[in-house]
Amino acid sequence: MRIATLHGFGGPEVLILDEAPSPQPGPQDIVIQVAAAGVNRADLLQREGLYPSPPGAPPWPGLEVAGVVAAVGADVTSWQVGDQVCALLPGGGYADQVAVDAGLALPIPAGLTMVEAAGLVEAACTVWSNLQAADARAGERVLVHGGSGGVGHLAIQIAAALGMEVWATAGGPERAARCAALGARAIDYRADDFVSIMTDAGGADVILDVVGGAYLGRNLDALAIGGRLVVIGLQRGARAELDLGRLLMRRARIIGTTLRSRPLEERRAIVAGVREHVWPLVPGQVRPITDTTVPLSRAGDAHRALDGGGVFGKVVLTVAD
Structure with a gap:
């Protein structure tokens, strides 16, 4: 699969398109075929060498994605192949596919596009x-x-x-x-x-x-x-x-507070709280604003846009149709 990964630390130019093995789901995981991935300031810090991925997470950036469930682990009963989901990640979202704990995924709210959903979940949490x-x-x-x-x-x-x-x-x-x-x-x-x-x-x-x-x-x-x-x-x-x-x-x-480094059970509880209390407000009272979309192959341009300070709302990488 394709990934946008870091070739060293520094400016946006260190983000390059590369390949990595496709992920396999653990017993409690789902694999998502990524349609879009949100870009966050934490990604910029990671690119600069100031905010590394936690142990066990992919070393390339990406804290949120939206897409379609492509595989489920043996113990997963909450999701099925073909479900449209968005998910909170500890890293690795700049990719064609991600594996994530099933408890960190949310259904895409009716009325939202994949791009909008990809820019919603991390900020909502x-x-x-x-x-x-x-x-x-x-x-x-x-x-x-x-x-x-x-x-x-x-x-x-x-x-x-x-x-x-x-x-x-x-x-x-x-x-x-x-x-x-x-x-x-x-x-x-x-x-x-x-x-x-x-x-x-x-x-x-x-x-x-x-x-x-x-x-x-x-x-x-x-x-x-x-x-x-x-x-x-x-x-x-x-x-x-x-x-x-x-x-x-x-x-x-x-x-x-931080979000990424919390224990898995705490992140699951936050996602569950968002599903109960915030998701019913979307998209009627709460709707993410997408300022800019950039293809995965040009992830460095997405970082330049966010670095530039003129963005209102979210920058999102488009990964697949």
Whole structure:
């Protein structure tokens, strides 16, 4: 089968088309004939040598795919050959086929294309698991940083559909307007100070942050009393100083999470939660936005698009018709 793999670490040019043996299902696995694969910022970090695949996962990138079940393991009863599915992966999605634990697959929601589904599952699992980690509830005020991103644009929709008051930051008036159209009270961080705006609004009960160290102190200032900051990305640094006095005065919590490295049972539980609570909202209240599609053979161009910073929503690799 074809794979888009890494020829060393570095820029998008290290992604090359190669071949690897087709996967065989373990007893609890399914094999998916991949139609499309989502591209995520974690893939960019892996390409740079900063986020290797966990033990047992293929060494090439790809955390989510959509396609058709091509084979099932001996113990699998939940899926059959021919089922249309999308799946959360620990790696290896940039390929014609993937083998994945059957508990990490979801049916493709009616009304979604393979391309849309391929850009939905990882972000939906990320958003759901982090809202759960923050104990976010209907009626609470949630601030989403990076509202125009692959995770952010779905976080806006999911949190709003679950009854939360959603605010979001985005760079520039056009991107802020698109976030507003998704259901957020949008803040153009290039023109306005999100801390003062959130403070005037009463503070954020929950902040979902993809920025990292550069925003730590400002995020703490933007929290309401009893607020929860969930750090889900480190786009602008992994280190920062923390004023513990402000943390204590706000009775705040700072939560750090990952998805890929969790034990299998935890990932299965997250996928099950998404199927129960998020999938009924798709596509009526929640729908992924695909900004760009790129063939598997040009995976480096997909990384260039995401690296460029102009994407709204998801970049998706098209693998097969």
